[in-house]
Amino acid sequence: MKAVHFGAGNIGLGFIGLLLSRSGYEVRFVDIDAERVALLNERGAYRVTLADEKAETTVVSGVSAIDGKDAESVARAVAEADLVTTAVGPNVLRFIAENIARGIELRLADEKAGPLVVIACENAIGASTDLKKHVYGFLSPDARARAGEAAFFPDAAVDRIVPLQQHDDKLQVTVEPFYEWVVDRSALPEGFPELEGVHYVDRLEPYIERKLFTVNTGHCCAAYHGYRKGYATIQEAMRDEEVAAKVRGAMNETGAVLTRLHGFDETEHGSYIDKIVERFRNPHLTDEVVRVGRSPLRKLAPNDRLVRPARLAYELGLETAQLMDAIAAALRFDYAGDAEAVELQMSIRGQGLSKTLVRYTGLPADHPLHAAILAAYGASAQGGVAR
Ligand SMILES: NC(=O)c1ccc[n+]([C@@H]2O[C@H](COP(=O)([O-])OP(=O)(O)OC[C@H]3O[C@@H](n4cnc5c(N)ncnc54)[C@H](O)[C@@H]3O)[C@@H](O)[C@H]2O)c1
Numbered sequence: 001m002k003a004v005h006f007g008a009g010n011i012g013l014g015f016i017g018l019l020l021s022r023s024g025y026e027v028r029f030v031d032i033d034a035e036r037v038a039l040l041n042e043r044g045a046y047r048v049t050l051a052d053e054k055a056e057t058t059v060v061s062g063v064s065a066i067d068g069k070d071a072e073s074v075a076r077a078v079a080e081a082d083l084v085t086t087a088v089g090p091n092v093l094r095f096i097a098e099n100i101a102r103g104i105e106l107r108l109a110d111e112k113a114g115p116l117v118v119i120a121c122e123n124a125i126g127a128s129t130d131l132k133k134h135v136y137g138f139l140s141p142d143a144r145a146r147a148g149e150a151a152f153f154p155d156a157a158v159d160r161i162v163p164l165q166q167h168d169d170k171l172q173v174t175v176e177p178f179y180e181w182v183v184d185r186s187a188l189p190e191g192f193p194e195l196e197g198v199h200y201v202d203r204l205e206p207y208i209e210r211k212l213f214t215v216n217t218g219h220c221c222a223a224y225h226g227y228r229k230g231y232a233t234i235q236e237a238m239r240d241e242e243v244a245a246k247v248r249g250a251m252n253e254t255g256a257v258l259t260r261l262h263g264f265d266e267t268e269h270g271s272y273i274d275k276i277v278e279r280f281r282n283p284h285l286t287d288e289v290v291r292v293g294r295s296p297l298r299k300l301a302p303n304d305r306l307v308r309p310a311r312l313a314y315e316l317g318l319e320t321a322q323l324m325d326a327i328a329a330a331l332r333f334d335y336a337g338d339a340e341a342v343e344l345q346m347s348i349r350g351q352g353l354s355k356t357l358v359r360y361t362g363l364p365a366d367h368p369l370h371a372a373i374l375a376a377y378g379a380s381a382q383g384g385v386a387r
């Protein structure tokens with residue numbers, strides 16, 4: 001069985017590549033980082049180390065890589081694969097879509113080709129569906145009409161904290177022991193072999209919302225409040241009890257929404273939150289606040305981890321104070337090394353906070369949460385470290 005995985009980064013190597021290999025797939029990575037591609041081809045293997053006391057290391061072997069700029073080779077690899085996965089970032093999906101489309105067209109010309117499954121493993125709701133839309137945009141009209149029988153795009157939720165790596169070896173990755181990969185079974189072709197370690201469900205929505213609006217909401221709260229207080233890592237930020245209380249407070253607010261919407265058991269959801277707090281505190285990880293807070297415009301978008309649960313909470317008449325506080329902290333994320341943080345700060349300076357909010361969060365000026373965010377932003381004016 002052959003898999004092509006786009007993005008030989010932290011989650012690609014440390015989670016998806018590892019699980020695909022365990023399930024017997026021959027994995028070919030596609031990446032635009034030429035050094036990484038060369039190393040993967042030279043060694044055909046890399047190491048994954050667990051971030052706990054034992055630091056157990058697994059060698060993932062039998063892998064190779066293709067330069068993402070080599071369009072013909074990428075399309076051919078997609079044409080020969082059974083499974084395509086991605087972990088490139090939600091905003092990059094549109095850039096890999098054309099080569100996937102060319103691969104699907106090659107398959108359609110080959111009578112012996114079986115169905116292709118494409119799973120986008122990104123932190124976003126409906127990422128595979130989004131990738132499908134981009135891929136279809138590159139198909140010829142004839143291929144588009146026939147692609148439904150040739151390629152399947154089940155949505156997924158992926159959870160494993162993989163920080164920026166600090167090894168001299170560019171291919172070694174340290175990952176937290178916990179992982180969860182949930183795939184929408186209803187969008188798979190019949191009889192498609194199941195992957196070891198993947199949880200298949202008939203309805204993905206509760207799982208992706210639970211993951212994104214608990215793990216990722218809490219995580220970005222730790223990042224933005226931690227950044228504001230001058231901490232470099234999530235682990236340092238979580239040792240500050242004031243930050244830890246805000247993180248838990250925000251997850252409690254999203255928890256109230258999730259249990260109401262999806263009928264999760266409150267006690268079980270409470271344990272889910274407790275476990276996430278412990279994961280954030282993992283002393284064997286060094287996870288920078290600027291990684292976790294990266295791309296603040298994506299994180300402030302209407303359907304993402306802050307604004308979506310806040311709107312839902314408001315509509316259900318539930319508490320939103322901690323989410324407002326977290327959004328205010330996100331709006332103050334001014335890390336110069338992050339292009340979206342730079343754009344956000346320029347917009348606040350040039351257009352003002354209210355217009356910036358409308359533009360990036362989709363919250364109209366007359367929405368009560370709009371005023372609540374302005375108030376939380378004003379209240380947070382004092383207390384940040386000078387940079
Ligand atoms: N790191 C985590 O803890 C984690 C956990 C769950 C989900 N995710 C999600 O996984 C995705 C990737 O995150 P990451 O932390 O691994 O990021 P990363 O930056 O470590 O990896 C992304 C990789 O994609 C490559 N890439 C960029 N553009 C490309 C292109 N056009 N073609 C091929 N490769 C390209 C980059 O060179 C890089 O190697 C994101 O959507 C993220 O939200 C991350």
Ligand SMILES: O=P(O)(O)OC[C@@H](O)[C@@H](O)[C@H](O)[C@H](O)CO
Pocket residue numbers: 123158159160161162215216219220291292293294295
């Ligand atoms: O990858 P992002 O930028 O969407 O979010 C940053 C982190 O919260 C994220 O990568 C987590 O580590 C991960 O989602 C844990 O499963």
